[in-house]
Amino acid sequence: MKGRRSFQQSALTLADVAREAGVSEITVSRVIRSKGPIAPETRERVEAAIRKVGYVPNRIASSFASAGSDLIGVVVPSLANIVFPDVIRGLHDAISGRGFRSVVSVTDYRMETERELVRSLLSWRPAALIVTGCDHEPDTRQMLQSSDVTVVELMDTDSEPIDISIGMSHVEAGREMARHYLGRGYRRFGYVGHDLDRDLRARKRRDAFNATVTEAGANLVGEVTVPGPSSVTAGREALGELLATHIGIDAVYFSNDDMAIGGVFHCMANGITLPHDLAIAGFNGLDIGQSLPQPLTTVLTRRYDIGFQAGLAVLARFDGLDFPTSTDVGFELLAGATA
Amino acid sequence: MKGRRSFQQSALTLADVAREAGVSEITVSRVIRSKGPIAPETRERVEAAIRKVGYVPNRIASSFASAGSDLIGVVVPSLANIVFPDVIRGLHDAISGRGFRSVVSVTDYRMETERELVRSLLSWRPAALIVTGCDHEPDTRQMLQSSDVTVVELMDTDSEPIDISIGMSHVEAGREMARHYLGRGYRRFGYVGHDLDRDLRARKRRDAFNATVTEAGANLVGEVTVPGPSSVTAGREALGELLATHIGIDAVYFSNDDMAIGGVFHCMANGITLPHDLAIAGFNGLDIGQSLPQPLTTVLTRRYDIGFQAGLAVLARFDGLDFPTSTDVGFELLAGATA
DNA sequence: TTGAAAGCGCTAACAT
DNA sequence: ATGTTAGCGCTTTCAA
Numbered sequence: 001m002k003g004r005r006s007f008q009q010s011a012l013t014l015a016d017v018a019r020e021a022g023v024s025e026i027t028v029s030r031v032i033r034s035k036g037p038i039a040p041e042t043r044e045r046v047e048a049a050i051r052k053v054g055y056v057p058n059r060i061a062s063s064f065a066s067a068g069s070d071l072i073g074v075v076v077p078s079l080a081n082i083v084f085p086d087v088i089r090g091l092h093d094a095i096s097g098r099g100f101r102s103v104v105s106v107t108d109y110r111m112e113t114e115r116e117l118v119r120s121l122l123s124w125r126p127a128a129l130i131v132t133g134c135d136h137e138p139d140t141r142q143m144l145q146s147s148d149v150t151v152v153e154l155m156d157t158d159s160e161p162i163d164i165s166i167g168m169s170h171v172e173a174g175r176e177m178a179r180h181y182l183g184r185g186y187r188r189f190g191y192v193g194h195d196l197d198r199d200l201r202a203r204k205r206r207d208a209f210n211a212t213v214t215e216a217g218a219n220l221v222g223e224v225t226v227p228g229p230s231s232v233t234a235g236r237e238a239l240g241e242l243l244a245t246h247i248g249i250d251a252v253y254f255s256n257d258d259m260a261i262g263g264v265f266h267c268m269a270n271g272i273t274l275p276h277d278l279a280i281a282g283f284n285g286l287d288i289g290q291s292l293p294q295p296l297t298t299v300l301t302r303r304y305d306i307g308f309q310a311g312l313a314v315l316a317r318f319d320g321l322d323f324p325t326s327t328d329v330g331f332e333l334l335a336g337a338t339a
Numbered sequence: 340m341k342g343r344r345s346f347q348q349s350a351l352t353l354a355d356v357a358r359e360a361g362v363s364e365i366t367v368s369r370v371i372r373s374k375g376p377i378a379p380e381t382r383e384r385v386e387a388a389i390r391k392v393g394y395v396p397n398r399i400a401s402s403f404a405s406a407g408s409d410l411i412g413v414v415v416p417s418l419a420n421i422v423f424p425d426v427i428r429g430l431h432d433a434i435s436g437r438g439f440r441s442v443v444s445v446t447d448y449r450m451e452t453e454r455e456l457v458r459s460l461l462s463w464r465p466a467a468l469i470v471t472g473c474d475h476e477p478d479t480r481q482m483l484q485s486s487d488v489t490v491v492e493l494m495d496t497d498s499e500p501i502d503i504s505i506g507m508s509h510v511e512a513g514r515e516m517a518r519h520y521l522g523r524g525y526r527r528f529g530y531v532g533h534d535l536d537r538d539l540r541a542r543k544r545r546d547a548f549n550a551t552v553t554e555a556g557a558n559l560v561g562e563v564t565v566p567g568p569s570s571v572t573a574g575r576e577a578l579g580e581l582l583a584t585h586i587g588i589d590a591v592y593f594s595n596d597d598m599a600i601g602g603v604f605h606c607m608a609n610g611i612t613l614p615h616d617l618a619i620a621g622f623n624g625l626d627i628g629q630s631l632p633q634p635l636t637t638v639l640t641r642r643y644d645i646g647f648q649a650g651l652a653v654l655a656r657f658d659g660l661d662f663p664t665s666t667d668v669g670f671e672l673l674a675g676a677t678a
Numbered sequence: 679t680t681g682a683a684a685g686c687g688c689t690a691a692c693a694t
Numbered sequence: 695a696t697g698t699t700a701g702c703g704c705t706t707t708c709a710a
Contacts, residue, residue, distance in 0.1 A: 013703055024681050029705065037679050054485070059462040061703035064403040065686060071442070079428045085418040092418075092445055101459070103410070104443050106431055120440070123398040146393070232630040262630055268607075269632040288627065291571040291601055293608040352687055363697050368689065376695055400687035404702060 012055045021049035032057055063125070072314060073121030073129040074102045077109040077199070080229050081258050083284060084132075087154060087307035091130070094311020100127060107132075109198030109229075115140045122147055128314040134159035135200050150317040152310045156201055157328050164317075166309045166327045170201045173299050173331055174208030177253060177281055180297070180333055182216050186251035186279055189213055191223040192238045192263060193255035194230040202230075202255040205283060209253050222246035230255055235262025240270075243278075251279035251339060257286040257298055264292060264338060279339035290334070297336035302329040351394045360388035371396055402464070411653060412460030412468040413441045416448040416538070419568050420597050422623060423471075426493060426646035430469070433650020439466060446471075448537030448568075454479045461486055467653040473498035474539050489656040491649045495540055496667050503656075505648045505666045509540045512638050512670055513547030516592060516620055519636070519672055521555050525590035525618055528552055530562040531577045531602060532594035533569040541569075541594040544622060548592050561585035569594055574601025579609075582617075590618035590678060596625040596637055603631060603677060618678035629673070636675035641668040 014025040021028065023046060030036040031046040038046075049055075063069040072095060076084040091102060103124065105117040115137050121129055122143060128150040134157075136144070144151045144162050151163035158171050181189070191210070196203040210220055224242040226234045235254060239262065243249065254260035260282025264274065272278050274294055282289060285300030309327055316323040353364040360367065362385060369375045370385040377385075388394075402408040411434060415423040430441060442460060446452040454476050460468055461482060467489035473496075475483070483490045483501050490502035497510050520528065530549070535542040549559055563581040565573045574593060578601065582588065593599035599621025603613065611617050613633055621628060624639030648666055655662040 015703085025703085026682085026705075027680060029703095030680090033705090035705095039679060042679080056458070056482075056486070057462045058464060058703060060399060060402045060408055060464050062705070063399045064688090064702090065704040065706075067686065067705095069399060079424040079431075082421055082424070085421070085424045088443070089418045089445070096444070099459070101442050101444060101463075103440050104427070105435075105440060106428070119395070120438070123396045124440075125397060125399050143395075147395070232627040236630050258627075261627065265630050265632055288571040288597075288600065291575050291604050293604055354687085364687090365689075365698085366696060369696090372689090374689095378695060381695080397687060401689070403686090403704090404688040405690080406702065 090307025235259030429646025574598030
């Protein structure tokens with residue numbers, strides 16, 4: 001059976017390899033890091049010795065000695081839908097080749113949790129810290145600012161960045177969908193969302209949507225928000241509730257595609273014809289929404305790109321290069337067929 | 340602007356806090372780790388000093404000194420659908436409270452990549468290494484076996500575990516769906532899948548399904564597999580292709596729910612009535628499939644549980660407790676309405 | 679191109 | 695309840 005505490009490991013060290021190869025520790029170290037001048041012959045001998053004894057370098061020790069790690073701390077609010085996994089995919093594709101690894105933590109949309117995770121991740125002396133959104137507790141902001149690590153704020157470019165921000169304007173996305181609806185003649189609106197006290201970007205979109213339709217003199221007839229996270233099931237049920245309790249709604253804005261797809265399913269199951277009887281729009285542009293018999297009207301977000309750009313930003317900083325303070329990856333309104 | 344290389348950090352150390360609080364370094368260390376006896380009065384003084392100077396502990400140094408980290412290496416094949424994020428959610432919920440962090444890496448279903456990631460993660464002296472599946476390159480298996488870390492293999496219990504395995508039988512899942520179809524009188528089967536050379540668990544399900552229907556004397560009429568990863572769009576197109584090139588198929592087994600939901604959408608868009616004209620079944624029991632106007636026939640997998648149990652296994656080992664070598668979390672056939 | 683010496687910041691083990 | 699000592703395995707700096 002395996003050792004229990006995971007700790008004490010194959011106690012092989014540089015010294016063991018050095019002895020085997022008949023060189024000094026520092027030479028082995030140089031070979032491993034491909035740093036400094038090494039005679040080809042020496043390199044081969046050392047590499048053979050490493051293979052022979054089965055040496056696994058100790059990154060804890062090397063990070064310690066060089067006062068910094070190749071870890072990148074990542075703080076996301078949720079892994080419950082595909083949005084943040086998409087971001088992380090993009091990040092990995094940018095950084096993996098350079099040997100960086102991500103340490104992912106999840107806040108569950110709680111600001112206090114974010115603060116503790118940032119504190120904890122900072123203690124790993126990461127090469128960078130990537131957080132979600134631009135709204136943080138004062139303490140969190142303070143820690144991020146006063147630490148010397150590269151900080152990347154993702155998703156949202158509606159506020160001043162701490163260091164580097166990469167994302168899009170959620171205010172603009174909400175406005176854009178409102179304009180789309182208004183342009184198609186819809187006037188009596190409903191909203192179906194999830195927990196807006198926590199998901200501040202969804203709130204921004206809704207507020208901007210509401211402001212825009214109100215300015216245009218249209219009506220906000222009703223709103224249903226579910227207490228928990230977004231899901232297809234929640235969207236389906238919430239639309240049922242909205243339509244049961246409010247009459248005359250001709251278009252519904254959903255907090256995201258998961259919720260909106262649930263709305264589409266409610267309509268399918270209840271003989272409501274889209275977009276004739278009701279218009280539906282979401283946010284994110286998920287593959288599944290575009291694969292529906294009638295493609296979902298939505299806003300395509302470039303989630304993978306956001307993660308990838310974040311990775312490039314970290315690499316640029318690591319290499320001592322400049323990177324723009326704020327990068328707007330933009331979004332695209334997909335007209336679809338549901339509105 | 341921020342320091343570029345992320346490295347040199349607020350050079351505060353235990354010594355600074357110790358000086359401020361008028362105690363020794365080890366006392367500060369004990370307060371931080373809540374370890375060993377500390378006078379309440381001393382604790383307060385130290386905590387005040389930590390706050391005053393803004394000390395952030397150095398986990399690299401502490402891991403180094405104590406010969407092991409609180410990091411848990413996680414190797415998954417993909418983050419492109421919700422399955423592995425669900426696993427990671429479960430894992431986080433089990434371990435976060437104890438201060439463990441996960442270092443997530445993605446193989447993209449490549450065995451060679453898995454080997455390199457395992458090698459790299461091992462060098463962090465992790466508290467545990469969590470990998471996906473029970474099929475690995477000989478080198479990988481060797482590294483995992485000879486290292487002293489706790490190894491947890493996820494998802495698949497169809498082979499002998501290296502150390503601890505948590506999952507379900509994919510062979511049994513494939514058989515079960517075949518029996519379900521056969522029991523309902525279907526006899527002419529099709530299969531729609533994604534890249535089976537890489538996704539070995541999907542392959543196990545298909546092979547078991549095929550074997551079972553063949554034993555029953557039923558026909559495997561045709562199969563379409565797409566080269567890339569699974570997706571709703573791919574499933575929709577692939578079913579179109581299958582039906583265009585093979586006649587007389589009355590039931591299709593999909594490699595997973597993403598693909599199957601695409602199949603459902605193809606049917607919706609082409610006037611194919613489920614399950615009268617065609618039966619469809621998937622695998623995973625995603626929320627969205629169950630929210631369809633006709634709930635998808637599928638096998639519910641306990642992904643979150645698998646991750647959570649993996650976390651419990653790691654904690655148990657860390658605490659020097661036993662944990663079962665193999666845990667089968669089982670699965671549940673959801674009859675749904677599409678088959 | 680290679681090596682020797684020093685030390686990174688913390689914790690384990692052993693006093694007191 | 696607190697302190698002293700030693701050292702974890704590597705990299706940095708300086709020397710040869």
